[in-house]
Amino acid sequence: MLKGALLALILVVGTYLTTALLLHWMEGFIALPLSVLLIFYGLAGTTLIREVREVFKAVDRSLEEGREQVARIVGRDTSELSAQEVRTAALETLAENLSDGVIAPLFWYAVGGVPGMLAYKMVNTLDSMIGYRNARYKEFGCFAARMDDVANFIPARLTACLMVIASGKVTLLGFVWRNGNLHASPNSGYPEAALAGILNCRFGGPHHYFGTEVWKPFIGQNDRLLTIEDMKTAVRINRIAEAMMMGLVMCYLII
Numbered sequence: 001m002l003k004g005a006l007l008a009l010i011l012v013v014g015t016y017l018t019t020a021l022l023l024h025w026m027e028g029f030i031a032l033p034l035s036v037l038l039i040f041y042g043l044a045g046t047t048l049i050r051e052v053r054e055v056f057k058a059v060d061r062s063l064e065e066g067r068e069q070v071a072r073i074v075g076r077d078t079s080e081l082s083a084q085e086v087r088t089a090a091l092e093t094l095a096e097n098l099s100d101g102v103i104a105p106l107f108w109y110a111v112g113g114v115p116g117m118l119a120y121k122m123v124n125t126l127d128s129m130i131g132y133r134n135a136r137y138k139e140f141g142c143f144a145a146r147m148d149d150v151a152n153f154i155p156a157r158l159t160a161c162l163m164v165i166a167s168g169k170v171t172l173l174g175f176v177w178r179n180g181n182l183h184a185s186p187n188s189g190y191p192e193a194a195l196a197g198i199l200n201c202r203f204g205g206p207h208h209y210f211g212t213e214v215w216k217p218f219i220g221q222n223d224r225l226l227t228i229e230d231m232k233t234a235v236r237i238n239r240i241a242e243a244m245m246m247g248l249v250m251c252y253l254i255i
Contacts, residue, residue, distance in 0.1 A: 005143035008126050012147070016112070016119035023114060035114050042109075042117050044101035045242055048073060048094060049235050055090040056231045059083050075128075085205075087226040091234055092203050095163075095191040098238050100124050103162065103245050104155035110249045123151045149186050156187035159241065163194040166240035172197040182217040189219060196220035198237060199230050 019038070023031050051073045059066025066086040071078040074089050081089065108120035127148035130140055160180060164172045175197040176190060183189025183204070196203045202220040 001140065001142055004130065004140035008123075008144040008147055011126065012119050012122050015122040016115045019115040019118045020113075038114050038118060039109065042105045042114075042121055044097065044105075045238065048097045048101060049238060052090045052094045052231060052235070056087060056228045059086045060228070084225060087231070088201075088203060088205075091195060091199070091201075091226065091231065092192055094234055094238065095195040096188050098163070098241060099152060099156045099159035099187070099191045102238075102242050103159040104152055106245050106249050107155045107158065108151070110252050120151055123147050152187040156190045158245075160190040160194040162241040162244050163191060163198065163237050166237050166244065167198045169198060179219045182219055184216055193219050195234055195237070199226070199233060200224070201226060201230065 023035060026034060051069075055066060055069045055073070058069040063083050063086070066083060067078045067081055070081070070086045070089050073093050076089065078086070078089070104124070105117050105120055109117040112119065123144070126144040130144050157180075160176045161173070164170060164176060172194065176193045179193040179196070180190035183192060192203050196219045200220070200222050202218055202223045204216040204218040204220075
């Protein structure tokens with residue numbers, strides 16, 4: 001556990017300091033385009049939206065193709081997923097990624113500038129690499145996973161609020177607060193609950209990670225079939241929420 005904690009701290013703090021020093025050293029006209037470039041690559045919304053679209057198209061062609069396509073964006077074992085589970089996995093990941101890939105980086109950019117944003121990206125990357133609760137990573141990745149939980153605490157809840165506002169169904173906030181904490185993760189459940197409420201569907205259930213079954217409590221009650229129209233709605237909500245967050249950050253920086 002100590003080795004994992006040291007690794008996480010060195011990489012996160014090192015990322016922050018290296019970025020800050022680099023931007024300070026290149027201050028002036030060069031620093032601005034570099035900052036813009038780093039911010040651009042620090043946001044990961046468009047790529048996943050494209051992948052989710054491909055998942056829905058693939059599973060409509062064949063179940064096996066859908067399983068292969070969704071395996072590109074999820075960590076769970078997809079070899080035995082049903083068509084419904086393939087679509088569900090894609091939408092769950094889309095909701096989580098809105099928080100991890102867009103809202104949280106922008107939040108930490110507002111807090112700590114480009115260095116803060118990239119330090120957050122390192123935290124999130126470490127969690128996705130070693131933050132698993134299995135025999136191999138349970139102790140080594142524990143600290144990295146807890147860092148990610150802390151870093152995403154506010155952004156995950158902010159993401160859920162933005163999604164609900166974007167949908168125009170503000171009454172869903174109650175549903176989000178009641179169901180958001182059902183998830184094994186202290187954060188992922190909130191954007192998932194927001195999307196489940198917006199689509200009136202059900203997320204969660206048993207998944208397999210590295211040969212181990214992980215049971216995620218159900219979020220939502222309506223176990224209806226998901227369609228490509230649901231995917232289009234989810235993408236639209238994502239786009240609006242992203243635009244709202246960018247507007248909030250710009251207003252914060254101007255003020």
